[in-house]
Amino acid sequence: MILFDLGLAVLVLGVAAWTIAAREMFSAVVGYVAYGLLLAIVWVRLYAPDVALTEAAIGSGVTGVLLVVASKRLSLLPQADAPPGRGLKRAAAALSVLVAGVLAAAVLTLPDPAPSLAPEADRELAATGLGNAVTAVLIAYRSFDTMLEKVVLVLAVVGVWSVAPDRFWGGRPAPLGPPRPDAALVFLARVLAPIGIVIGVQMFWVGADEPGGAFQGGAILAAMAMIVMMARLTEPPRIDSGRLRLALIAGPAVFLVVGLAGPLMAGSFFAYPAGFAKPLILFIEGFMVLSIAVTLPLLVAGPPSRKGEE
């Protein structure tokens, strides 16, 4: 048991060190993708399947695509900055060792028995009608955070779009794939996407009671949208499309409206009426899945870079 965990730990740290030491940017990014995979296993060992799923889908999968594409484009350019001097390296190493040491000491001296909200979270679980406590924290106890975080995603989309040249405003982001994609890729997209959509929807649906939920399901759906776009079976949408904008805000907007209606239904903002909580939560989550599934591919696609007429 211990050997496995130790080996995994060494591996994670080793790959992380490699992403830093790699001379070429592309190798570093490839190392990072491998690193994300390993982290998912660490999360399983920490009894956090919900997090493992999120890490696998977003931390490794979607982020991997984003970084691979970026490194490919940037590595074509000359690197302007001089390499760091030895003094800077030493100072940085000293600082890093200090921070890591302090952090390790702090973690190891955390009080025993550890404080926990697990019993409280479980006690309130009945009122929500959910079986998955992580989902309950996200959508019920700390729903305010989750709603705001969805607003952050909307801002991220606006931020990414805002770097577009003015003349392309309202147009489409660059295509994700080559003009004549490989037949194999098209085949993969055609077969994988339907399976992935079923799995994504299922993950959202079971998320009320099992590991999974709106984030994970939405991320899987987003990944399927991305592979379909990489195979050029569909194109990134025009950014001024009304339907697109509605899909992007659907999650936070429905969440916000339900939260605002809380005082009428249940006596408090963001409270759910007794006995009606679970359907309402699934209702909100459904829109969140939609928003996440649309937001993540758009964040990867980047700002509009062509007119949308074609």
Add this chain to the structure above:
Amino acid sequence: MSVLLGLFSLVAIGAGVFFFVAGTLALLRFPDSLSRLHALTKADNLGLGLVVLGLLPRAGSPLAALKLIVLWAIVQLSSATVAQLIGGALRRQDAAE
């Protein structure tokens, strides 16, 4: 779980491990990219297949078992495609050089 099933799991998983080792050796030892690619995809898919096979008796429910099989099928599909894509990229690069 019966002793027999347990034994079956062990044998299958053991064989799976063997194929992973073989695949990695191929990746490290084979002389050129294309032959590495060839050996790799075969080995690691067989490896995963055997591990999945070994875990089937331990799956909690029929649905969980089905998920394992679907998973294996997905990996088969993806890795076959990726092998082809990488092969194509190799050809293009070789042509360009």
Add this chain to the structure above:
Amino acid sequence: MNDVLLTAAGIILMTVAAGLVRVLDGPREVDRMMAVQLLGTGGIAALLLAASATEVAGVENVALGLALLSSFASVAFVTASPGTAKRARAGER
């Protein structure tokens, strides 16, 4: 049994990690992608084994997610490679 499963997971993980040496020395970008692809498959196998040993509920979902996304980095690599990017530019304009 759990220890056996974890041992198997450990061996697979260590083996495919050895494959990461390819990521380190290439020599070509394609070799690096292959190593990551192998790590993906091996990682899924190790995850399944470790999960079976740790008895965390619903880990099949995690493995399923990984399986769906295992090809993504490689696909992105192939579609974003300079050759194809140049073709893309030529094709779009």
Add this chain to the structure above:
Amino acid sequence: MTPAETTTAGGALLVLAILLPAAGILASFALGGRNAEKIALGSAPLALLIALAILAEVWRSGRPIVYAIAGLSPPLGIALRADGISAAMLVTTALIIPAAGLYARAGFATPPEKRESRKALTFWIMLQAISAALAIVFVSGDLFNLYVALELLTFAAVPLACVEGRAETYAAALRYLLFALFGSIFYLLGCALLYGAFGTLDIALLAERMRPLPAVTAAAALMTAGLLAKTALFPLHIWLPPAHANAPAPASAVLSGLVVKGSFFLTVRLWFYVLPALPAAGFDAILGALGSAAVVFGSVLALRQARLKLLIAYSTIAQIGYLFLIFPLASGLHPWTVDGWNGGMMQVLAHAFAKAAMFLAAGLLYESLGHDKIAKFSGAARAMPMTFLTLGLGGLSLMGLPPSGGFAAKWLLLRASVASGQWFWALVLLAGGLLAAGYVYRILAPALSSHPVVLKAPPRRAGEAIALTLALVAVALGFAPESFFQLIAIGRPGLATAGLP
């Protein structure tokens, strides 16, 4: 376990203060085009009303107002709390944001031939996002909720810094983003340790359960380091001048006047509300010393700038430095901490108004002269007297000359440092004032000459009026009545007994 904290009268206002701009963001994005501007400006009076209502309620009840979201009390749920400083900051935000908005109508209107423009949509959405993020920063009682607020602030501020779309603004925005991300991730790391130690991230509960553990000291150090990077305290300031100076004037006004105050406010929350029981006298001195270094360093660099907007941006670094004197001068249970606290908070408000006014004025100068090179300002004061009056009044507050909010702030800080025997901070205050006089003089002196000047465009009267109004508020703060200081003492632990008559 303490009895669960429940919602007080007026608590719902706190939720509304956040949800109003949040809903504005979503609606602006969905409806697009000119609607974004209409929604941003249309909701501003409502936001001000809510802020004033919160202020009135805090004042009336004499204690913080609370709202337990979803009816769930901490630790499982999130509580919002507004005390005296929250109310003051909410009102300040609700005044400066619409001022910047009204000023920006000229530059960020959607062109008539277009349905929607990039610059306009981005600006109006991000302006509302800043007001939403700051509202959460000022009223949230939960450290993780505050993390989300910090991220909201980052995602709003960075695109504003590069909304002009020139190459150098992208580099500046990227550097800003990386610093901000570093800041929030270290803040989050501290949150993880605090949760591990006490099982909650609620500020009030943490204060109750606080005991000196290694994890707490580590958390305090990490979170402070992160927040300092976001506040641009020396030596983590290098991202600020290019980001603030290259943004369009109304954005600079908001970024320099308000956004950096958000992370400062959180630093204050952390040290005075979560950790006052922590016996770590060293931290106070370190923060004070960094603040002092910032005052000197920022002012000297401001003196050397050739461009007005860069000068004002460096002056922000110096003025932020003063804020950190609050840590050595207002912590502990001494009689002089009242002065330290009042002075620090007054500096937050006075700088917010003065700096916003000066950036708006700099924008007007740029529009009319076509440049912002200080050396070529000769005679400009005659052509644009209102604008230079604004710069002068804002400068008055930066220098700390009477009558101005800046004077009140520095005077109080000076009194606290003398009363506490910490004469060193008094030297910093005096030196900072002299250096500020130097750079304000550099702006005004050439402009007052009788050199003839040709304006490219006549100054916008409305813009001039808005900038001047903000500068006048900065001056008027110098006349703040005693009741103002009573307000900002409401809900402040340790000071309540000493501060109220």
Add this chain to the structure above:
Amino acid sequence: MSPWIIAGFVGAGLVGLGLYALVVNAQPLRKLLAFNLIGSGVFLVFGIVARRGAVGPFPFDPVPQAMVITGIVVAFAASALAVALMLRFAEETGRVTLDPDVWTKPKPDDGAEDQ
């Protein structure tokens, strides 16, 4: 030694490694990778806290785990924004740098584009 203690060292190590890389690497994409390393280290600390909070029948405390999920999504959004800024800057100037003054200096020959 239980898994969470090992994970504690991993988390601390990742934060240290990431911090080093953030300071030392000049290239913005490398800095972004470093930020993501620090981020995952921080998330691991949350994971440890959650695992330590196992009480009775509950194998973990769900609250920190939920916070990690929120954090991962925000970190991705941040990466996307940073990448967008980098690519746009590179497109404008033909360079990759964080220094806002460099753009004014003359460009080198753009020979790297065609290989």
